[in-house]
Amino acid sequence: MANVTTNIESERMTFWERIYLPEIARGLGLTLRQMFRPKFTRQYPEERWEPEGSYRGRPVLVQEEDGERCVACGLCSRVCPALAIEVRAAETDKEKERYPELFEINMLRCIYCGFCEEVCPEEAIVMSKDYELVFGSQDEGILGKEKLLIPVSQLQDRLEFLRQWR
């Protein structure tokens, strides 16, 4: 056993380290200093955070002047890893002959991955900046078209971001 070298904690430490007290004092000193540093807290309901275009908040549908962009292809629904999206299509007289008769996103299932936005061939579903999601019941968490459709003018930041980075 003579050639065995040991390297255990208690041997590595000096006497002062081993009695801990100076180290504890250093730790207490650190926390004491922290008390006088500037605070990071945001006074939330009064001061709101405005996210950047890259932020992935609640997914929404883009609404143009003549209705939604969505053609109910169902790719978002297919790609959604959490199966949060349900789309039911119907026929219209417009040039794009298909539109979503029903479009529901279950926000209790949504994981904000943004795959729906990525797969969308029409750039019709995008991630908004909306991060304030509160529901009173499970049913309220399922958002229909009336809650999902957002005018295109309010989504410029995100559309710009997508154009630039994708």
Place this chain on the structure above:
Amino acid sequence: MDWIDFAIIVAKGGILVNAMLIAAAYMVLAERKIAAWIQNRIGPNRVGPWGLFQSFADVFKLYLKEDVVPAAADYRFHALAPVISIAVAITVYAVIPWSDAVEIGGRMISLTMAPDMNVALLVILAMTSVGVYGVALAGWSSNNKYSLMGGLRSSAQMISYELSMGLSIIGVVMIAGSLNLVDIIRGQSAGAWNVFYQPIAFIIFLVTALAETNRAPFDLPEAEPELVGGYHTEYSGMKFGLLYLAEYANMLASSAIMATLFLGGWDIIPFLDDATILGLEPGSLPLVLLQHGAFVGKSLLLVFVFIWIRWSLPRFRYDQLMNLGWKILLPLSLANIAVTGTVMLLLNR
């Protein structure tokens, strides 16, 4: 004892209990504020100016909450445990020397319920020992494995650290030659505070006080990551409130005892006589009030230290806790007694 004495004692009791409750409420707020500051946050600031009424909102909430008793719990002991905890905490307050006595209308009046009790220190030690019943009973009667483990840890921890705590005081008692807290304070007010004679005992007492009050870094009985909430997992509503209150009451009591034993009690300035420096008559009302303020100030400073330590140091592991108690603090306190005794013998006091 005539009825005036009796009325005075009742009044003192009322003042002490209410002061303790309010102090505990604000200590909770202080705890949250200090924690926030250490973590670069603001802390509660919505209820009242600077969040000053937050604690009352919390207590109000606790009152309104449903009192849930687990179906398998022993409901009698489940209800008894918080009562024991808070009763023990209050009892200790009776012997703490809050202020010097002042003569009013021919009566010597002080804020202490039992001034000049010659076994005050023993009462304190006895009561802190009884305190473990509350926690152990709470853990056992809940019929929950986490609660039970919390209760068991608390018992083991309190018994281990009580020993060192008791031994650390002996040095102070030897210097003062009395178990009477007022005598101990008077012994310090003329000369140096005991902390200068007994620094080791002070540190031992501080550490054991942390352990006895189940405060971090010795909060194993309620270690959230392991035991959910420890012995109070199954408590809700005001029963939980009482256990919570008892913890803070104990903290303040420990701080006050430390101030008494080591920091000169109500002595304002160390090494010198307060009365001559301030030019006030000894035993006069202004001086006594100033001294009372000094005592409260010292206690609150120690409370701050308690809180400060909690938000700075990580929790001990159980084996580390036991090692510290039995292998370090106990020999150290015994050595302290021996050294104190030897020195006193040599100085022939």
Place this chain on the structure above:
Amino acid sequence: MPKIIIDGQSIVAKQGQTIIEAALDHGITIPHFCWHPALSVAGNCRMCLVQVGNQKKDSEGALQFMADGQPDVAWIPKMQIACATPVADGMVVDTAGKRTVDAQEAIMEFLLVNHPLDCPICDEAGQCKLQEYAFRHSRGKSRFDDEKVHKPKRVQLGPQIMFDGERCISCSRCIRFADEVAHQPVLTFVQRGDKVTIETFPGTTFDSPYSMNVIDICPVGALTSIDFRFRARVWEMSFTDSVCPGCARGCNIKIGVMNNEVLRVEPRTNMHVNTYWMCDYGRLTTPAAINDNRTDGPMIRRDGQLQSASWEEATAHAAAILKAARPQDVVVLGSAHASNEDNYALAQLASKVIKTANVDFIKHIDATFGDSQLRVPETAPNAIGAHAVGVAPGNGGYNLGQLAERIASGSVKVLVVLEDTLDSSSQRLAELAAGVDAMIVFSSKASVTAMQASVLFPAASFAESHGTFTNTMHRVQHFKPAVVTQENVRYMGMAMSRWDKFGAPNDRWTDGTRRNSRAAWRVIRDLAAALGTTWSWKSAEDVFADISQHVAAFQSMTYASLDANYGLVLGKGGQPDPVGTVYESHVLKPN
């Protein structure tokens, strides 16, 4: 027998075959759009271009090889289309070489020049040949940056067919189908070059009883079903192999189900029965037959009203009725609409438990329904099977023809009816049946007869249980459950879409109707048990095993052998017909 080499694999082809046919017989699929085995060769899509050559021979006729042992081939300078080039001895075909791949990529780029790429809107997306080939055989990029040609969209070619000219790649499969299979040559190309499109001749419409097959064979989404349009994406449905119940032909079908609702039916290739087609009648009526007008939950008549009851109550009630009646007063009617299993169970109940000889079933013949192609006059799917498993009058029993008179004379007290309506036999019989003491009805449909019942058992339809039908050519064919009932969940091995697999009960898209029904054989088994006879059947397969053991015509048939051989003919369970090459125009993607 010409010997050819395709991609290094030696193949013995049949005389007169084309390269694409010979390759398909040996499991090599050469990409193609316009070729279809049941249609004439048009050769206009050019997708099947392959490199063809002959192995060199020396002056003595010995085959020449290169240094590495590969045959030394004299390649034909230009690419040949595999669908129109007959095989010849010594032919060498390369379907995967660089030249072939280049040609395929060029053809794909060319076909996509004017294709609108509106896959998000198109119903074909997900099972589209063009999509699939764009993925497998295309460069994925287009060098065409001009305006695409615009053509008529949303043109109705017939009552069931919508045409989109821009998506069309002019393969002419539909034109040839209308001409050669449907025998209604009303479709044609008009214009030429990139303006070419398809129209019906003026004053005509494509309304053949087989018209909707063009939707299936259209390799793109140019022809879509008006009935189905936009109801679901392909990958949202589960497709279950089944048999069409529309007539006794028993065309093989796939049932497309979403959220426990049948949305569409499409033909499945079975060279013994329906080849690649099915009629519009079967395609359009089958979903409704499963979805609509169904019985739901057992019912007992109390105080003249049908009221809901539990299965146990209904079974006990039916058992009490049968116990109280003398066997000769009981008449048992099987059904040409029910499976072999259900009919066998009923026949066993009649002969072994009730011990009545009065057993028969109603035949459904409609001479106007039949035609020279797939449709046959026998409009119920399983008349042959019902008879074969023993639904026939026994010794001293009377048949359907005598039933009305017997009821009129009052000698019928209890009528047991399986999955059929009495008014479909005769109105008089239905009226007389109202006077019978008690009627026990097993029915999946809420029909007039079902509403007359004293005890009504809601039977699972053919789409909710395993079973077999025996078609007019005596071929026994297996069908599988596509829809689930209340007491059943989608189980392993059942066709499931992603939605079925991962949906939770609180999702709105899983709340489709589930009916409280049970397969008739199961109810009959429980009824027999209530009457004191225990049968050990646990599944339809157990019943079928019993049939193949006890009924000679079904000998050595199992569900597995039925599936493997595309059905087996009665009495020839051990001698399956050769399956041959089964061609499916569109291969569905896994969910």
